[in-house]
Each structure stands twice: as structure tokens, then as C-alpha cells.
Amino acid sequence: MxxxxxxxxxxxxxxxxxxxxxxxxxxxxxxxLLPPCNAGCPAGENIQNWLYLIKRGRAQDAWRQLTDDNPFPAIHGRVCYHPCEVACNRAELDQSVSIHAVERYLGDLAIENGWTYDKPSHHTGKKVLVIGAGPSGLSAAYHLARLGHEVEIRDGSDRPGGMMRWGIPEYRLPRDVLDAEIDRLVDLGVTITCNHPVHDLAAEVAEGGFDACFIAIGAHLSKKVDIPAQDTSKLVDAVGFLRDVAGGGRPLIGRKVAVYGGGNTAMDAARTAVRLGADETTIIYRRTREQMPAHQDEAEAAEQEGVKINWLQTITEVGDDLTVEIMELDEDGRPRGTGRFERLDADTVIMAVGQKPDTGFLHNIHGLRFDDDTLQVDPRTLMSDVPGIFAGGDAVPSERTVTVGTGHGKKAAHNIHMYLSAGQVVEPTKHPMAGFDKLNLWYFRDSDSQRTQPEMDPETRLSAFEEIVGGLSPDQALFEAQRCLSCGNxxxxxxxxxxxxxxxxxxxxxxxxxxxxxxxxxxxxxxxxxxxxxxxxxxxxxxxxxxxxxxxxxxxxxxxxxxx
Incomplete structure (x- = not known):
């Protein structure tokens, strides 16, 4: 020794x-490090940071941190399908943090207290045209305005909001909440021109003296499906149906309604039909529950409200009644007909087999590439093959949700800013992610399960279009924030x-x-x-x-x- x-x-x-x-x-x-919730958020929110600020009793600072990335917390807290919670490390201990509920709490608190954005400290002298006043276009306009650019949104509808206004029913997203979030953007300096469909992009850009353009048109056109129909008056387009109801219409649909499709639009159409007085509402979908594109929560809510879902069925003919064929899955999991048929009664058939954007006005722009009806862009920057023309949301190949569209708007805005400032776009370096295996959990104790939001009884909520899910109390929001593990930070x-x-x-x-x-x-x-x-x-x-x-x-x- x-x-x-x-x-x-x-x-x-x-x-x-x-x-x-x-x-x-x-x-x-x-x-x-990058927390998994942040990595899982399509809107790119710094979730860990704004939860931390709530824990410190700094709610307004938390809202400002959140809205650095996403200008619509009161909206997202209601309609986002919260992939952040799927990624949350806390789920490995007990339950994930109820991030969407705390986000809604902050969004509602900001509306209640009249919190507004700080005006930009400088102006660049650059002008950007945004086509479409949906989540992607509004998000891009917000971020561009905060960066000092002059922004104008042009939209063909008579009110802004896109599918948030015309596609999401009021029982999920009250219109006063939507309007409050949009009004805050107008107060920031964003110009929104409605009833202005764009038919000639090149002319709009030249006449307005715009330096760049962001295409953010929604998928408002329903896809067609070839079904023999002896009585076409029974067939109703889901997008048009929801838009009619959102505008105050109350279409006559009869006692028995069939909805054809398995996406979120089909679920919204079915739940809306129930509220309009249909005694029997049935969703017909050609695949299985596991293959259904609608989010699981939406399907479960529809079933709670009495909607029946017929899996592995497809409509083959519309006459006095419906003819449906029973389907089965082949060895690759694809549906195929069995040759067995059934008949169903239906006064109205709502077609919800998918939507597409109307990109026809772009096809005369030399250099743009299309995949069917969507515009091809660099997924890292969202810029098309034509310099200065960017696109996002439903206009490009992507998952069609409010949160994805909002995230596209943020990404496009920062890349447009770099393009206008330096003539190029650069993708930022991502931090390494703090997975559950990186944590040392000696500091944290087990907690009670997550706080749940109050929800209207299914029988009560069917009589009107009132919002069915309530918000958290201040104490509940604080409790949820305190459950955050602050992964990597x-x-x-x-x-x-x-x-x-x-x-x-x-x-x-x-x-x-x-x-x-x-x-x-x-x-x-x-x-x-x-x-x-x-x-x-x-x-x-x-x-x-x-x-x-x-x-x-x-x-x-x-x-x-x-x-x-």
C-alpha cells in the first residue's frame, strides 16, 4: 500500500x-435538454418552462412563455389531441401531466384578464401575404408580426378561423373563445381581409408589393366517392353540413342518420346530428376501430352520446334504404368485400370520406410541384421550389389538425423571416432529449392521479350546443403543474x-x-x-x-x- x-x-x-x-x-x-413533452408538441411549445412558471406562481409569465410559440392556448387547450401527454415521462410513474387542461386554464385566464401581446419593437419594412385565416395562417401572421413584418391575411370566408370556426362544433370550441384569441392578433397589428378569395397569386403579390407569401388554405373540399344513388337528395357533404350548422343553420336531417367515414369529421358530424334531433345516428366505417383515423377520445365521446359505430362495413348503394357490404381484413390488414350485404334505414347520409385543399389557383405558378391536391415543400423549411413562396397546414402533406397547422405557421414564419433577412433558411440545432431512463427520481414522490376536468352529463349535453367540458380551478392547475418532472431542465x-x-x-x-x-x-x-x-x-x-x-x-x- x-x-x-x-x-x-x-x-x-x-x-x-x-x-x-x-x-x-x-x-x-x-x-x-429537450423534454419529451416539448418534443411531442406539434406547435413547438416549451411546455416544461411554462409549467415551471406556474409552479412559481407566475401565471402571466407562463402565458407569455406559452404564447411565444402558440398564440391560441384557449383553443388548443380544448381541441388539441395532446400528443405531449402521450410522450410525458410522468406516465411511467403514475399518469401523465394533464398539459392540455393547464394550457386551457392559462388561455382562459388571459381572456378573463384581458392580457395582450407586446407590440413589436421595430419594423422591418417587409410585407408578407398570408392566404387563409385558419390555424396555420393565423399562427404565421402572429409570429411574422412579432418579428416586425407587415402582414395581411386574405381569406375567402366572411369570418376568420378556417376549420376552427366552420368545422369544429361549438360544443367543443365556443365561438367567443375563438374570437377572443383572433382579436388579440388584430390588436397586435395583423390585417385580416375576409371575403377575399385569391384567384391569381402572382397578381396579388405584385399588386400588394409583398416580399413573401405563405399559402395556408384549409382542406375545405370534400373528396368524392362513387356510390350508386337512386336518391341523391339523401346525400349530404360533411364539411358543408358542419359549416351550415356553425353558421347558425339547422338543416332537416330526419330521424335516422348515417355517417360514412371514420375520421374526426365523421365523429363531429355524427355528434352534431344527435344534437339536431336525430333519434338514431350510425357511423359506417370500412375498417376496424384500431385502423380508424379519428382520435380515440372522439369515438368514445360519440358512443357516450348514443352514436352507433358499425365497423367493417361499406356503403354500396343509396336508395330507399342503404345497402352495405360486410368487410373483412386480408392478410395485409386491408379491407375487402365478403359478398354479404345488409340494409339500413337512413333519412340522411352524411359523407365524411375526407377533405382536400383547393390549390387550383396555384397551378399557373411556374416551378411549383404538387402531389395530387397538396403543394410540395421542403419539410424542414416549408418553402416551395419557388423562392419566397411557403406553405403549411392542410395545403401540404401532413396530419390535418389545429396543432399541426399552428406549428407549421410558426416554422414558416421564422423561415420567412430568415429568408427576408439573409436570403436563406437554416434549421436550428435540437437539444438531446431527456427520456425517462435519464432521470434520477429520488427527489420526486408519488402523487395523486391527475386532476380531471368537469364534464357535462351525456344526456344533458345533447339538448344544445353548449360547451361540454369545463376548465380546471386555479388550485387544480397548480397541482397539475407541480406534477411535472422538469425533465432535462x-x-x-x-x-x-x-x-x-x-x-x-x-x-x-x-x-x-x-x-x-x-x-x-x-x-x-x-x-x-x-x-x-x-x-x-x-x-x-x-x-x-x-x-x-x-x-x-x-x-x-x-x-x-x-x-x-
């Missing part, structure tokens, strides 16, 4: 506070401060986190091993950080300077 005298003569040793320590071969670095638990044997961790004050004193640090990794959220990485001494970790470390450094 070596004596202490022998040890002090070894060359690879250093001294810390008078004690002999090994020379450091690796060092700890504070980082902000320091929340100042002081674990590293208390664990460091060399006093190499320096606390910078509330909200400013910590930094390392590398003159004292030995690289023992105690701080790293105890950090509950993996906000510390160990990197080899003298080796440059890879780009993703460099970005994550810079993010943390910015937070220490500015406070989180």
Missing part, C-alpha cells in the same frame, strides 16, 4: 483547498449544491440557477449522479462539446443570465 508521501509525488495530481486530488479527466456541464432543487464535496457549485440566486467553479471541481460526477432531472452532463476534459450539447449548454447559460 502506498504511503501518503508516495502519493503526493505522482505527476497527475492537483490540489483543491489544500487537499490532494486526482487531476480532472472530465467535467460537469449544466444543460437544458434545472429547477433549482439544490441537490448539486448539497452533494458537491468540493464546494464547486455556486448558487446564483433564485431563478438564475448555478454555475461550476472549475478551479475547485475534481470531476467526481457526484452532482451528475444525483441530479433528478439530468440537467448536468459529464464531458471529457479538453474535448469540445458536440453541437447538440453546445446548444443545450448555451440555453442553460442564457437562463442563468436572464432568470427563468
Amino acid at each position: 502506498q504511503s501518503r508521501k508516495d502519493v503526493t509525488k505522482l505527476p497527475d495530481l492537483g490540489t483543491t483547498r489544500g487537499r490532494v486530488t486526482p487531476q480532472r479527466t472530465r467535467r460537469p456541464v449544466y444543460v437544458d 434545472c429547477f433549482e432543487c439544490d441537490g448539486c449544491l448539497g452533494a458537491c464535496p468540493e464546494d464547486a457549485v455556486i448558487k446564483l440566486g433564485k431563478g438564475h440557477r448555478y454555475r461550476f467553479d472549475y478551479d475547485k471541481c475534481t470531476g467526481c460526477a457526484t452532482c451528475f449522479e444525483q441530479c433528478p432531472v439530468h440537467a448536468i452532463e459529464m464531458v471529457p476534459e479538453g474535448v469540445a462539446l458536440p453541437p447538440d450539447l453546445t446548444s443545450a449548454a448555451q440555453s442553460h447559460e442564457a437562463s442563468t443570465r436572464n432568470g427563468i
Whole structure:
């Protein structure tokens, strides 16, 4: 065994506070990693951060953090299918954080208190035309306006909102909520011109002196399906049906209604038919429940309201009644006919077999490419093959949801900004993700299950189009926020401060986190091993950080300077 005298003569040793320590071969670095909820959000929200601010009692700051990415929290809190919650690490412990419910709470709180956006501090002198006042177009206009650009939205409808207004029923999205979120954009300086369909894009751009254009038209045209029909008066287009009802119409549909299709539009049409007084409403879908494109929550809500769903059936003829063929799945999981038929009574058949955008007005623009009726763009930047023309939402190949459209608007706006500023677009570096396996859960205790939103009884809610789901109370919203594990992001638990044997961790004050004193640090990794959220990485001494970790470390450094 070596004596202490022998040890002090070894060359690879250093001294810390008078004690002999090994020379450091690796060092700890504070980082902000990407939480799975953030990664799963199509709108690109910094969910972990705004939940953290709620935990700190800073609700308005939380709303401002949220609306840095998404201007519609009161809308998304109601209609988003919350893929963030599917990704949430908390689900591995008990249940995911009810992120959408807390988002709605913030959105409603902002409307109640009249919170508004800060006006842009400067103006670039650039003008951008946005075609379409749906979620994608409104989102792009919002972000472009905040970046200092002059923005005008032109839309063919008489009121803005796109499918949020004309496709989503009021029992899911009250129109006063939609109007409040849109009015805030107008107050910011966005010009919205309705009843202005665009027929000649080149002429619109030239006459208006626009420097760039974002195509954000919705999928308002119903796809056609070839079904023999002796009585075409029974056939109703789902998009037109929902639009009529959203505009205040109450179409006569009879006692028995059949809805053909398995998407979210089919579910909305069926639930609307029930509210219009149909005694029997049946959805007919040619595949199985597992293959259904509608979100599971929507199908379950429809069934709770008395809608019957006939799986593995397809309509083959419309006469005095419906002829449907029983389907089966082949070895590849595709539906095929069995030659067995049934007859169903129906006074009205609502066709909900899919929608497409009307991109015909773009086909005279040389250089644009199309895939059927959607415009082809670079998925990283959303710019088409024609410089200065961008597109998103339903106009491009994508999942057709409000949240995806909103995310497209944000992405397009920032790339349009770079295009107008530097003539090119650059994709930002993503931080590494903090998966469940990276967490050290010693700090967290089990909690009660997530707080649920109040919901109107199915029998009561069928008599009108009143909103059926309520919001969280302030205490419930705080409880949900406190369940967040803050994956990959320091929340100042002081674990590293208390664990460091060399006093190499320096606390910078509330909200400013910590930094390392590398003159004292030995690289023992105690701080790293105890950090509950993996906000510390160990990197080899003298080796440059890879780009993703460099970005994550810079993010943390910015937070220490500015406070989180």
C-alpha cells in the first residue's frame, strides 16, 4: 500500500483547498435538454418552462412563455389531441401531466384578464401575404408580426378561423373563445381581409408589393366517392353540413342518420346530428376501430352520446334504404368485400370520406410541384421550389389538425423571416432529449392521479350546443403543474449544491440557477449522479462539446443570465 508521501509525488495530481486530488479527466456541464413533452408538441411549445412558471406562481409569465410559440392556448387547450401527454415521462410513474387542461386554464385566464401581446419593437419594412385565416395562417401572421413584418391575411370566408370556426362544433370550441384569441392578433397589428378569395397569386403579390407569401388554405373540399344513388337528395357533404350548422343553420336531417367515414369529421358530424334531433345516428366505417383515423377520445365521446359505430362495413348503394357490404381484413390488414350485404334505414347520409385543399389557383405558378391536391415543400423549411413562396397546414402533406397547422405557421414564419433577412433558411440545432431512463427520481414522490376536468352529463349535453367540458380551478392547475418532472431542465432543487464535496457549485440566486467553479471541481460526477432531472452532463476534459450539447449548454447559460 502506498504511503501518503508516495502519493503526493505522482505527476497527475492537483490540489483543491489544500487537499490532494486526482487531476480532472472530465467535467460537469449544466444543460437544458429537450423534454419529451416539448418534443411531442406539434406547435413547438416549451411546455416544461411554462409549467415551471406556474409552479412559481407566475401565471402571466407562463402565458407569455406559452404564447411565444402558440398564440391560441384557449383553443388548443380544448381541441388539441395532446400528443405531449402521450410522450410525458410522468406516465411511467403514475399518469401523465394533464398539459392540455393547464394550457386551457392559462388561455382562459388571459381572456378573463384581458392580457395582450407586446407590440413589436421595430419594423422591418417587409410585407408578407398570408392566404387563409385558419390555424396555420393565423399562427404565421402572429409570429411574422412579432418579428416586425407587415402582414395581411386574405381569406375567402366572411369570418376568420378556417376549420376552427366552420368545422369544429361549438360544443367543443365556443365561438367567443375563438374570437377572443383572433382579436388579440388584430390588436397586435395583423390585417385580416375576409371575403377575399385569391384567384391569381402572382397578381396579388405584385399588386400588394409583398416580399413573401405563405399559402395556408384549409382542406375545405370534400373528396368524392362513387356510390350508386337512386336518391341523391339523401346525400349530404360533411364539411358543408358542419359549416351550415356553425353558421347558425339547422338543416332537416330526419330521424335516422348515417355517417360514412371514420375520421374526426365523421365523429363531429355524427355528434352534431344527435344534437339536431336525430333519434338514431350510425357511423359506417370500412375498417376496424384500431385502423380508424379519428382520435380515440372522439369515438368514445360519440358512443357516450348514443352514436352507433358499425365497423367493417361499406356503403354500396343509396336508395330507399342503404345497402352495405360486410368487410373483412386480408392478410395485409386491408379491407375487402365478403359478398354479404345488409340494409339500413337512413333519412340522411352524411359523407365524411375526407377533405382536400383547393390549390387550383396555384397551378399557373411556374416551378411549383404538387402531389395530387397538396403543394410540395421542403419539410424542414416549408418553402416551395419557388423562392419566397411557403406553405403549411392542410395545403401540404401532413396530419390535418389545429396543432399541426399552428406549428407549421410558426416554422414558416421564422423561415420567412430568415429568408427576408439573409436570403436563406437554416434549421436550428435540437437539444438531446431527456427520456425517462435519464432521470434520477429520488427527489420526486408519488402523487395523486391527475386532476380531471368537469364534464357535462351525456344526456344533458345533447339538448344544445353548449360547451361540454369545463376548465380546471386555479388550485387544480397548480397541482397539475407541480406534477411535472422538469425533465432535462434545472429547477433549482439544490441537490448539486448539497452533494458537491468540493464546494464547486455556486448558487446564483433564485431563478438564475448555478454555475461550476472549475478551479475547485475534481470531476467526481457526484452532482451528475444525483441530479433528478439530468440537467448536468459529464464531458471529457479538453474535448469540445458536440453541437447538440453546445446548444443545450448555451440555453442553460442564457437562463442563468436572464432568470427563468
